[in-house]
Amino acid sequence: MDWLQTSARLMIVSDLDHTMVDHHDSENLSLLRFNALWESNYRHDSLLVFSTGRSPTLYKELRKEKPMLTPDITIMSVGTEITYGNSMVPDEGWVEVLNQKWDAKIVKEESSKFHELELQPDTEQRPHKVSFKVDKDKAHVVTKSLLERFEKHGLDVKIIYSGGMDLDILPQGAGKGQALAYLLKKFKTEGKLPNNTLVCGDSGNDAELFSIPDVYGVMVSNAQEELLQWHAENAKNNPKIIHATERCAAGIIQAIGHFSLGPNTSPRDVMDFLHFKLENVNPGHEVVKFYLFYERWRRAEVENSEPYLASLKAACDPSGVFVHPSGIELSLFEIIDSLRSYYGDERGKRFRVWVDQVLPVQISPDTWLVKFKKWESSGGELKCCTSTAILSSKDATTVSDGLTWVHLHQTWFKELASKDHSTWPV
Numbered sequence: 068m069d070w071l072q073t074s075a076r077l078m079i080v081s082d083l084d085h086t087m088v089d090h091h092d093s094e095n096l097s098l099l100r101f102n103a104l105w106e107s108n109y110r111h112d113s114l115l116v117f118s119t120g121r122s123p124t125l126y127k128e129l130r131k132e133k134p135m136l137t138p139d140i141t142i143m144s145v146g147t148e149i150t151y152g153n154s155m156v157p158d159e160g161w162v163e164v165l166n167q168k169w170d171a172k173i174v175k176e177e178s179s180k181f182h183e184l185e186l187q188p189d190t191e192q193r194p195h196k197v198s199f200k201v202d203k204d205k206a207h208v209v210t211k212s213l214l215e216r217f218e219k220h221g222l223d224v225k226i227i228y229s230g231g232m233d234l235d236i237l238p239q240g241a242g243k244g245q246a247l248a249y250l251l252k253k254f255k256t257e258g259k260l261p262n263n264t265l266v267c268g269d270s271g272n273d274a275e276l277f278s279i280p281d282v283y284g285v286m287v288s289n290a291q292e293e294l295l296q297w298h299a300e301n302a303k304n305n306p307k308i309i310h311a312t313e314r315c316a317a318g319i320i321q322a323i324g325h326f327s328l329g330p331n332t333s334p335r336d337v338m339d340f341l342h343f344k345l346e347n348v349n350p351g352h353e354v355v356k357f358y359l360f361y362e363r364w365r366r367a368e369v370e371n372s373e374p375y376l377a378s379l380k381a382a383c384d385p386s387g388v389f390v391h392p393s394g395i396e397l398s399l400f401e402i403i404d405s406l407r408s409y410y411g412d413e414r415g416k417r418f419r420v421w422v423d424q425v426l427p428v429q430i431s432p433d434t435w436l437v438k439f440k441k442w443e444s445s446g447g448e449l450k451c452c453t454s455t456a457i458l459s460s461k462d463a464t465t466v467s468d469g470l471t472w473v474h475l476h477q478t479w480f481k482e483l484a485s486k487d488h489s490t491w492p493v
């Protein structure tokens with residue numbers, strides 16, 4: 068997030084399971100709708116923060132299972148770990164805050180005396196989080212007596228019960244809400260407090276997020292009783308918090324619209340790109356739109372018609388070049404012509420294409436260098452290319468929001484290098 072020199076226009080802080088990610092949506096449509104909205108309208112000047120109870124191990128597993136974007140900041144293990152960027156660099160200042168009046172060894176020793184508590188797997192035990200499973204009817208009594216024991220040791224801890232089964236013991240200063248408060252304070256000190264912050268959640272450990280002053284909040288339609296009850300008791304009259312009528316990521320999109328935080332029409336909800344216009348020239352939108360068309364073309368969800376291909380050509384520089392990951396160079400026109408033979412080849416299949424981290428840099432008054440990752444999922448197989456495109460507004464046409472593709476260069480993403488070069492990988 069070093070690229071963001073000023074205040075974020077919007078910071079979204081979202082829980083993952085059953086909030087950003089809908090485990091009942093096997094097609095991941097609401098997540099893909101959010102992704103397209105974020106990359107086309109927000110990525111370049113806003114911040115995406117994932118705040119999850121998952122440990123780094125389980126978080127990485129989820130990222131392999133679902134078409135999730137890369138967040139700018141990741142808050143994991145119920146607010147006990149804050150990391151930045153792709154390489155997930157930990158926030159050392161946050162570690163120091165959490166070390167106060169905390170001793171994981173004593174916490175483990177004392178809690179091992181309660182047979183009602185079932186220790187969660189090793190990957191879920193973190194430096195500032197000790198986690199168990201416990202039956203709903205026993206959680207309250209166990210929590211009370213654990214707190215008494217820890218107090219005798221001079222520890223200051225908090226216990227969060229979530230999802231009707233997970234019991235997490237954390238330092239008093241930890242939790243999703245405290246981690247967000249810490250981040251906001253840090254941004255304020257740097258003079259980069261986001262213009263608007265929207266928190267999104269569905270369960271008990273998200274309640275803290277909604278307690279942070281001045282943030283907007285959305286409880287997704289499928290929010291659990293424990294969160295709704297917390298809201299009824301603590302924040303019923305706060306007009307900045309809504310209970311969405313839409314599930315998961317669709318509820319987040321709904322909240323963006325409800326609070327007028329910015330554009331809220333996902334490009335995935337627009338079928339007729341030929342007549343869809345934006346108010347401003349936007350390289351991010353151009354990239355999202357192109358790959359959405361590519362997906363629909365191969366799924367045969369758009370008409371197999373020459374005007375579509377002609378409009379694509381009109382949005383390309385006649386001397387534009389595409390460099391395939393194998394190193395082969397083709398003209399952009401040749402690539403568009405080759406699309407004809409791919410029409411409908413993924414019809415009826417689970418074929419999806421999405422782009423992540425679309426970051427445009429303006430390199431001259433009319434030219435943008437746009438870097439992004441292009442993901443393609445087909446029949447359970449994932450492919451990813453890191454891509455660099457040059458887009459120019461020199462040959463403005465009515466079909467491309469005024470932008471022309473001049474150059475596109477792709478390389479296989481290192482973690483998913485593939486020998487299969489037979490697929491047309493634009």
Ligand SMILES: [Mg+2]
Binds near residue numbers: 086270
């Ligand atoms: Mg959740």
